[in-house]
Each structure stands twice: as structure tokens, then as C-alpha cells.
Amino acid sequence: MRPFTYQRAGSVAEAVKAVGSRDDAMFLAGGTNLLDLMKLQIETPAHIVDIQDTGLDKIEKTKDGGLRIGALVSNTALSADERVRKDYPVLTRAIQAGASGQLRNKATTGGNLLQRTRCSYFYDTNMACNKRDPGSGCAALQGYSRQLAVIGSSDKCIATYPGDMAVGMRVLDAVVETMKADGSTRSIALADFHRLPGDHPEQDNVLETGELITAVWLPKPPGGRHFYHKVRDRASYAFALVSVAAVIQDDGSGRVAFGGVAPKPWRVEAADAALGQGAKAVIARAFADARPTEENRFKIALAERALAGVLAEARNA
Amino acid sequence: MKFEAPAGSNLFDRSQIVGKSTPRIDGPLKTTGQAPYAYERHDMANQAYGWVVGSAIAKGLIASMDVSDAQSAPGVIAIVSAPDTKPVGKGIANNAPLFGGPEIAHYHQAIACVVAETFEQARYAASLIRTTYDRSQGAFDLAKVAPDAPLAKGDDSKSTLGDFDAAFAAAPVKLDARYTTPDESHAMMEPHATIAAWEGDKLTLLTSNQMVAWAKQSMGKILGIDPANVRIDSPFIGGGFGGKLFIRADAVMAALAAKKAGRPVKIALQRPLIANNTTHRHATIQHIRIGAEKDGKITAISHENWSGNQNGKNGEDATLQTPKLYAGANRLTANYVATLDLPEGNAMRAPGEAVGHLALEVAMDELAEKLGMDPVELRIVNEPKMVPGSPEKKFSDRNLVRCLREGAERFGWSRRSKTPGSMRDGRWLIGMGVAAGYRAGPTEASGAHVKLDADGRITVETDMTDIGTGSYTIIAQTAAETMGVSLDQVKVELGDSRYPKSSGSGGQWGAASSTAGVYAACVNLRRAIGEKLGFDADAATFEDGSIRSGNRSYKLTEAGALSADGEMTYGDFKDDYDVGTYAGHFVEVGVDAYTGVTRIRRMLSVCDAGRILNPLSARSQVIGAMVMSAGAALMEELAVDPRFGFFVNHDLAGYEVPVHADIPTQDVVFLDTLDDIVTPMKAKGVGELGICGPGSAIANAIYNATGIRIRDYPLTLEKYLSEMPAVA
Numbered sequence A: 001m002r003p004f005t006y007q008r009a010g011s012v013a014e015a016v017k018a019v020g021s022r023d024d025a026m027f028l029a030g031g032t033n034l035l036d037l038m039k040l041q042i043e044t045p046a047h048i049v050d051i052q053d054t055g056l057d058k059i060e061k062t063k064d065g066g067l068r069i070g071a072l073v074s075n076t077a078l079s080a081d082e083r084v085r086k087d088y089p090v091l092t093r094a095i096q097a098g099a100s101g102q103l104r105n106k107a108t109t110g111g112n113l114l115q116r117t118r119c120s121y122f123y124d125t126n127m128a129c130n131k132r133d134p135g136s137g138c139a140a141l142q143g144y145s146r147q148l149a150v151i152g153s154s155d156k157c158i159a160t161y162p163g164d165m166a167v168g169m170r171v172l173d174a175v176v177e178t179m180k181a182d183g184s185t186r187s188i189a190l191a192d193f194h195r196l197p198g199d200h201p202e203q204d205n206v207l208e209t210g211e212l213i214t215a216v217w218l219p220k221p222p223g224g225r226h227f228y229h230k231v232r233d234r235a236s237y238a239f240a241l242v243s244v245a246a247v248i249q250d251d252g253s254g255r256v257a258f259g260g261v262a263p264k265p266w267r268v269e270a271a272d273a274a275l276g277q278g279a280k281a282v283i284a285r286a287f288a289d290a291r292p293t294e295e296n297r298f299k300i301a302l303a304e305r306a307l308a309g310v311l312a313e314a315r316n317a
Numbered sequence B: 001m002k003f004e005a006p007a008g009s010n011l012f013d014r015s016q017i018v019g020k021s022t023p024r025i026d027g028p029l030k031t032t033g034q035a036p037y038a039y040e041r042h043d044m045a046n047q048a049y050g051w052v053v054g055s056a057i058a059k060g061l062i063a064s065m066d067v068s069d070a071q072s073a074p075g076v077i078a079i080v081s082a083p084d085t086k087p088v089g090k091g092i093a094n095n096a097p098l099f100g101g102p103e104i105a106h107y108h109q110a111i112a113c114v115v116a117e118t119f120e121q122a123r124y125a126a127s128l129i130r131t132t133y134d135r136s137q138g139a140f141d142l143a144k145v146a147p148d149a150p151l152a153k154g155d156d157s158k159s160t161l162g163d164f165d166a167a168f169a170a171a172p173v174k175l176d177a178r179y180t181t182p183d184e185s186h187a188m189m190e191p192h193a194t195i196a197a198w199e200g201d202k203l204t205l206l207t208s209n210q211m212v213a214w215a216k217q218s219m220g221k222i223l224g225i226d227p228a229n230v231r232i233d234s235p236f237i238g239g240g241f242g243g244k245l246f247i248r249a250d251a252v253m254a255a256l257a258a259k260k261a262g263r264p265v266k267i268a269l270q271r272p273l274i275a276n277n278t279t280h281r282h283a284t285i286q287h288i289r290i291g292a293e294k295d296g297k298i299t300a301i302s303h304e305n306w307s308g309n310q311n312g313k314n315g316e317d318a319t320l321q322t323p324k325l326y327a328g329a330n331r332l333t334a335n336y337v338a339t340l341d342l343p344e345g346n347a348m349r350a351p352g353e354a355v356g357h358l359a360l361e362v363a364m365d366e367l368a369e370k371l372g373m374d375p376v377e378l379r380i381v382n383e384p385k386m387v388p389g390s391p392e393k394k395f396s397d398r399n400l401v402r403c404l405r406e407g408a409e410r411f412g413w414s415r416r417s418k419t420p421g422s423m424r425d426g427r428w429l430i431g432m433g434v435a436a437g438y439r440a441g442p443t444e445a446s447g448a449h450v451k452l453d454a455d456g457r458i459t460v461e462t463d464m465t466d467i468g469t470g471s472y473t474i475i476a477q478t479a480a481e482t483m484g485v486s487l488d489q490v491k492v493e494l495g496d497s498r499y500p501k502s503s504g505s506g507g508q509w510g511a512a513s514s515t516a517g518v519y520a521a522c523v524n525l526r527r528a529i530g531e532k533l534g535f536d537a538d539a540a541t542f543e544d545g546s547i548r549s550g551n552r553s554y555k556l557t558e559a560g561a562l563s564a565d566g567e568m569t570y571g572d573f574k575d576d577y578d579v580g581t582y583a584g585h586f587v588e589v590g591v592d593a594y595t596g597v598t599r600i601r602r603m604l605s606v607c608d609a610g611r612i613l614n615p616l617s618a619r620s621q622v623i624g625a626m627v628m629s630a631g632a633a634l635m636e637e638l639a640v641d642p643r644f645g646f647f648v649n650h651d652l653a654g655y656e657v658p659v660h661a662d663i664p665t666q667d668v669v670f671l672d673t674l675d676d677i678v679t680p681m682k683a684k685g686v687g688e689l690g691i692c693g694p695g696s697a698i699a700n701a702i703y704n705a706t707g708i709r710i711r712d713y714p715l716t717l718e719k720y721l722s723e724m725p726a727v728a
């Protein structure tokens, strides 16, 4: 771990200024991802700005009947919130399918969106990795890629976004609210928040230097039945091979997003429209451009079968 | 004391303490955080922190190493580097040298150690070392090199009986299948850790090691010093599973670094280094052929096994159980080891047998299917009278049939549908599987020193280790029983090389051997007391802190302070027997009809291991081993990247072991058997029996649930998803 200085910001304005005024500073929220990566010298900030005192830990009702979730709301608090459990159960289920109780107590809403990939080569600093060390190559492309992306990847990087919460948020059409270093704010649809790697896998998302996530907005409740089905090698404490987040209405229409398959929560609106025709039709559209490796080709069939299970449950409800 | 004939009736047949479920006496120390694990010991002043740097390549040479930035980083006290150190010697079972010289034998082999005032300083400075390498080609792909691999130890590694080829060709029912098991990591909770300190030419290692006497000898060889100058202290061990049988880089680097730094140095191998730097269980390729009559009687059985290792030595012999389990006149077993440049393979819990069962016990299930026979019955039909692979030998005490029958009864085996894929619970396809288990019940010479103090309290000292198994408790039980005192009158001191040499913990020999050694020492102490007070100790009864001899009686305290050494050794009579432990394992699984995910629903193991010294801790051993076997069956795999020659998923996020949510109701039953060939205690170990079989029962249950047979472990869903019935 590289030595660093530490600052505890008392306000959002102070935090964005502190990080935005230099190029080697990072925000610290729950620390469950950042500190691990710093110990391995994968992240090497020289200055840390702790945002826990910035007051971003509330969940509020919005004017249009949705929710505004502060960036520091913990995964535990968010998944347990009564409004979330009642109106957005897909989110509760997605969060509770992730990590462990202890981690969810520390993990924050903002930090969870920004967690980095779990690609094994990203974690081993002896290996070539364009995401960690731009231009060094991608050891995973011809290597151990069972967990990695089948779609949305490039020949520079095939990593996945590994999280669960964001997959639930994606079917809810969530919007990310941020503040930039200059104090200006913007709203970014979650659909546009994570980047596909293209030629720059080192950029996971569209945030600018010093830009802070202040909240995530959920539109008014979508109704319907909510599902989060996570397929993994062990029953808990494992990242998804494939996960399916779905909101299914009584008439069989709905929305579906997939986790564990792409560099971002994977949702294709044209595939949503095929939900009435069953899992095969949805997958054909959602994964039309898939470019899996030999090791992870199974994820497409798995996604189809997992979705079929969800649709069967929806029918039997 | 030499055990030279089968044990007759003795005091353990009337035991009050041995054989009773007893909470571990070291439990309070552990639950209150006071058990001194190696890295957390504060009884050594002035400790500095060491950080080990691992090689970035798997094979080749270090071309250059620049430590100047690291040397001048804050807090740095000393740096030990491989190019500046001549290769250390090899200790017991070190195939690759643990450190020194420019040559790289495997990925993450130690190449440097930075010592600093704080842990963080050492870690940071280590990142400033710049190393360049000349890479060379290596052999990293077992499947590629296996066909040309030689027999492990020449002709000793192939054994034949009768004429396998002819009998197999003539058999009306045949099974011929290949199985593979992957490399596995011990993944114990406590990393390899050592604090080393020098006083002149005397070296003390506060460490975590299963085999104290081996460690002492090895350290002498490795450093080229007199082993008499090495002290090992390893009183508490946070799991080993064979990964801590031998000296590894933590101890070597701590010793070298402490010498250079001129003060004690502590090192814990960082988790991401452990998989590649230390040892692992080798992958295997196994070929099994069985020929049987229509009634299920086996006429021909062959088990061939391939694994690979550094220098082509010490592979994983998966054939070990095959000459023991089932009858059959015509037999072949052969064990081949290829040379690989992957990290060093070595013993992991039930080396050989754990993965041998994963193949053999599935092969038996496949054979039962071909015969249209119940797999429990098939095993019973082939119960041998003499040891099948060495027909001149008898079994010391074998109750496998009882294990299977009682297990079937308790588990509700009769509710299993013979037709695969025909039991269902909602979206879950349900299946049941069975496997037999065999693991040898060896004994090793073991000694102890026992003291009686003036207050009638007993202290036992031995270099035996407790790797979480419960050695402290069974040793206390043995001493209490033999000396006739209550358990709380006994203190047990373990793991220090200044104490008499014991069996150590490994190969499932620790419980049986170490307690026998303590018994031997206690018998000598009883004799010393008898001599002092004037009675024949061997004819006396020691009970409740008193001694009865004829019509006289004494208080133990009358003897005053006394002590005795003792060691149990074993006579040749044992060579006429095979001493083994046996189990019947039963598992029920659910396989998600949609996703193919397998979840275990119930597990039962019925075990036959002679007297169970402490049923409570023995049960813990067996359920832990069942969990490990479930991991091997369903998820554990060190993924090899054959381009770079390393295990890619080298941390606990990438190398998945079962979590609580994976493990349902586990039931363990011990038969009340006694084995009078093993030791006077008539007890055998169970620590490895529980990992011999459950994984195969899982595989067989998956087959019963789905009709799909997977022969490549772990049984992850991508291997059979395409064969699962279609879903709408």
C-alpha cells in the first residue's frame, strides 16, 4: 500500500473540492472495495477524502412518488427500508444476494455502483491488464475467463461489472445524481453510467475527476412482481455467474436486466418487449451481439434457463 | 513401551473419561482470543515485520533485482534477496528449494523479504523492489505430459494380482471410465506464519506447524545448522490440512531475515501468495476399469492414476484405497507422476484417498447401474474376507457392511428412486447417492513426559500438535483416565520441540498415536509412584485421586512430586494386518431443473474407527471433512493458466470453498467398535475418513437426480447444463 494522506470532509462541497483539486485523490465511502485494492497496490491514491460525514445517508420520498437514496446509505439500510421492500423488492433481493452481512453493513450505495471488476488478472499485478495498467494488454482474453463477460466487451477487456444492486436498479430505471468538482450537478441515467470498455477499459464509468455521486433516484414504483435470481457456484458470498433482475406485470410484459455477463448491468429494451414470448426470444435479442470465450459460452444458455425459471415463477404466482 | 500383541482387556474398557463427549479444554482460550497463534505472540520482544515477495514468473532466472528504493524507504531495517543468497537446503518433502539463488522453480516462489518497523512499511517497501527475469519454457499442463509420465517409484508403484487383462476381457459386465480431479488448495484460515529469533547460533521459531520434530530437523538441513540449535514452538495452529506438515517459506524467510536484521522478525504469508507459494493437492487423471459377473461379483479391477509435480516426485496416489475396498481376484493398480513446473504439490487431507474415492466410488455407482443393482448391495456383495490387494493380510477390524446397512436404514435409502431424474420437489430435481469410505488407520511412535505435582495434579508435555482437531482434550482425557484423576486436574502442554517427540498431526495418525504415547508415559509414572510407595502399579487401580492395591489404599498426593517419560512404539505383529477406518456416506441433493445449480440437502456418514476417544470433537472432525469433500465435489479448483504456469484464482474470493449456506443437516454416527490391533486404546483416527467418500456420494446423487454423469471435478454447472432437460 502506497502511503497516503487522509482528510475527512464535512460537506459535499468540501469533498468534491478536495478530490477535484488534484489528480491523485479518491473518495472513501465504506472502504470495502477501495481499501482491498489499495493493499494490493491496484489503486494507489496519495490522498483519501472520507465522505462519511457529508450527510448523504438519507432515503427521501421525491415529488413524483419515487425515492432519492443518498450515496452513503448502506446496503443493509437500503435493502431493509420499508418503502424499498414494499415498492421495489427487486432491489432488496438484489442487495441481499450480494456479499455478506458484514460487508453490506459497510458498503454504500455510491461505492457499490463503483466497485471494480473481479477479474483474477486485474487482481494480480504481475499480469497484463488494460484496466489496471492501460496499454499493457489483457491476460484474460486467452486465459481463465469463466467468470468474465460474454457481451459488451472489447478485445482490450472482457471484464464484468460484478455487482448485484445495480442490476436491480437498472430494471427500475434508476438515475445517478452527481456533483462535479466545480459544484455543478448532473443526472445520469444508470443505463449510461457504466462504460463499455472499447479502447479504454481503465474507465469503468462516465464520472469525471472529483465528481461525487450524491444520490440515486428511483422513479415511482413500477408495480408488478419482482424477481432477482442469482446463479453462483456456492450458495452465498460469491459473485454471480449470471443474475436476472425482472419486474413482470400481470399481462406478462415487463423489464429484465442481467448481471455477471457484461461490463455493466445488461438490459436491452428491445428484449424487454419480447418477454411475452418467453425466455428464448428475450435472450435472442438481449444477447444477439454476444462474443463469449470458450470458457464462458455457457452463460448465455444459463441466462436463458435462469430467466425461464423466473418467468415460470411469475406465471405460477 | 512396545505394543507387540493385540490389546487384551485393559483399563480403557472400563473408561470413565476416555470415550465420553468432552468440550475441548482449550476452547475458552480460543473463544476469548487468548490462544497464542504464531503471528500474535507477544512473548518475544522487539519484533520487526517481514513481507515476502513472490516471483512473477513460473520458470526461469532472475536477471536483475534492484532493491535500492526499497532499502531507503521509511522504516526499512533489512532486505534479504534471492540473488544475494545461496539456495537454502531442502527440508523434508521440499521438492523446490524454498529460497535463494537466481533460479525460479515456480510462480510466487519467495524471491525477497523486506523487514521494517511496521507491517505497512514492509509491504510498501516490497513494492519498490524492481525485478527482471529471463523466462524459460515449462511444463504446466498435466493432460499433455501425463501420457509419458513414469511410474512414481519405479516398479513399486505398479502392482498386479492374477491376470487383469484376461479377466476384464472375459467379464460379462464392464465399466471403463476416466475421471479427473483438479488442483486444490488447503485454504486453512490461519496463513503460514512464523516469528523467528536468534540468540547466538540458537534459533527459535514460534510457528504454525503440524510436525514439530520434522520441522526441527528440516530447519537444520535448510539453514545448514545443527538441528539441536533449533527450537520450534507451535502450541496453536489455525488449521493445516497437510499444508503445514513441512517447513515453508514463512519460517525460512523469518529465520534469514531475523539473522540479517539482528532482531526477531515475524512473517505471515499474505493470502494471495499462499496458493502458489506453498503446497497444494495435485490434480489427477484416473482410469478405472472394473469387470463383474452378472451377480455383481467383481472379477477384475484396475485403477491407474496420473499426477504431476516438481521434479516428478511425490505425486497424488489416488489408487491407495483400491487394493483395500473391494474383492476381486484379478487386479492392477499403477501410479504415475509427471514432471510439472507448477507450484509444489504435496499432502492435503487424506492425500491420495480423498480424490481416489471421487473416482472409484463413482465407478462403483456406474457399475451398479450397468448391473441393475442397488449400489449399496453391490458394495456389500464385494466385501472381501482378506485384504484384496494383499491376500496374505487380515483386516484388523472392519465393519464397512455395518456402516452401509445402518446408513441406508437411517438415511431412508429405500425411498430413493432407482430411475434417475424421477424425484422432484418444485423446481428441484432430487437425487440420493451413496459411497463407501476407506482410510488407513496408521500409528507412529509417540512420546510424552508426565509430571505429578505435590497437589496431585498432572501435567503432560509432548511435542504433539493440535491443529484444531482436539488433541489437547483427548490427551488430557487419556492422562486423567490412566492416572485416575478428574479432567480438570490435568494440564496439557503441546507443540514445543523441548518436549518429547510425538507422532505429530498428519495422515490421521495423530489421535491414536499421541494418546498411546501419553498412556505409555502415564504407565511409567504409575510405576514410579508404585516404587516410591511400595506397591505393584500394574496391578493397582488408580481412581478418584486414590490408588488401591490389594487391600491397601493411598492418596495420589502421598507420592509427592514425580515425573516420567514414556514412548509407545509398535511391534512387527501389525504387519500381518491392514488397519483401516471405514465409512458409509449418504447424500441427498437437489439440482435446480432450470439453472443446474446443485444444493446439498442432507448428508450422513456412518463411521467405523474403533474406540472414539471424544465423540464431540471426532464429530467435528468428520463434519469438517464432509464439508471439505463437498467443496471438492462442487466448487474447489485452483485454475491453471497453462500459458504462465500458475494458479490464477489465488485468493479466497477466487478459490471458493463451501460457506454455511452450502451445508445443510449433517449427521455423523460412530459404530461402537474396538480395534485391538491398533494401540492399547483400540482407537483409530477419523480426521481424514470423513473426506473419503462424501464427494462421490454427491456426484452419484447428482446422477440420480438428473441422469447426467460428470467425471470431471468440480461438478460445476457448465459441465452438464447442455444435457439438462429443456425448460420452457
Ligand SMILES: Cc1cc2nc3c(=O)[nH]c(=O)nc-3n(C[C@H](O)[C@H](O)[C@H](O)COP(=O)(O)OP(=O)(O)OC[C@H]3O[C@@H](n4cnc5c(N)ncnc54)[C@H](O)[C@@H]3O)c2cc1C
Binding pocket: A026, A027, A028, A029, A030, A031, A032, A033, A034, A035, A036, A051, A071, A072, A097, A098, A099, A100, A103, A106, A107, A108, A109, A110, A111, A112, A113, A114, A115, A162, A163, A164, A165, A211, A212, A213, A214, A237, A238, A239, A240, B653
Ligand atoms: C469479499 C467480497 C464479496 C463481495 N460480494 C459482492 C457481491 O456478491 N455482490 C455485490 O454487488 N458486491 C459484492 N461485493 C462488493 C461490495 O458490495 C462493494 O465492495 C461495496 O459495495 C463498495 O462500497 P463501499 O462503500 O465500501 O465503497 P468504497 O470501497 O469506499 O469505494 C469504492 C469506490 O467508489 C468510490 N466512491 C465511493 N463512494 C463514492 C461516491 N459517493 N462518489 C464517487 N465515488 C465514490 C471510491 O473512491 C472507490 O473508488 C463484495 C465485496 C467483497 C470484499
Ligand code: SF4
Binding pocket: A117, A119, A120, A121, A122, A128, A129, A130, A131, A132, A137, A138, A139, A140, A141, A148, A156, A157, A158, A159, A201
Ligand atoms: S479482462 Fe479487463 S480486467 Fe481482466 S485482464 Fe483483461 S483488461 Fe484486465
